[in-house]
Amino acid sequence: MLDLVVARRVLLEVHFALRLNPWTLAAVDKFGLLILGIIWLVLFLLCEEWYRRAAALSLSRLLKRFAVVTAAQVASLGVAAGMILLVI
Numbered sequence: 001m002l003d004l005v006v007a008r009r010v011l012l013e014v015h016f017a018l019r020l021n022p023w024t025l026a027a028v029d030k031f032g033l034l035i036l037g038i039i040w041l042v043l044f045l046l047c048e049e050w051y052r053r054a055a056a057l058s059l060s061r062l063l064k065r066f067a068v069v070t071a072a073q074v075a076s077l078g079v080a081a082g083m084i085l086l087v088i
Contacts (some may be wrong), residue, residue, distance in 0.1 A: 006080040017087040
């Protein structure tokens with residue numbers, strides 16, 4: 001969920017950096033949040049199924065998959081933080 005909040009901030013920072021029309025900010029914010037929320041929901045459901053399959057096999061496989069997903073989330077937060085620093 002934290003990724004969604006950071007992705008929204010990146011979206012708004014990019015909007016400001018590109019100096020787009022200020023009247024479009026509300027639309028970018030609302031539609032961006034909607035699209036990001038849908039992406040988050042799809043990824044959540046895919047991860048849940050991936051975890052469920054791993055749990056049926058073994059605990060070690062579940063822990064490995066958890067580590068992969070956690071590493072991907074940390075990496076996406078790092079990329080988003082880097083983008084914010086580059087834009088500011």
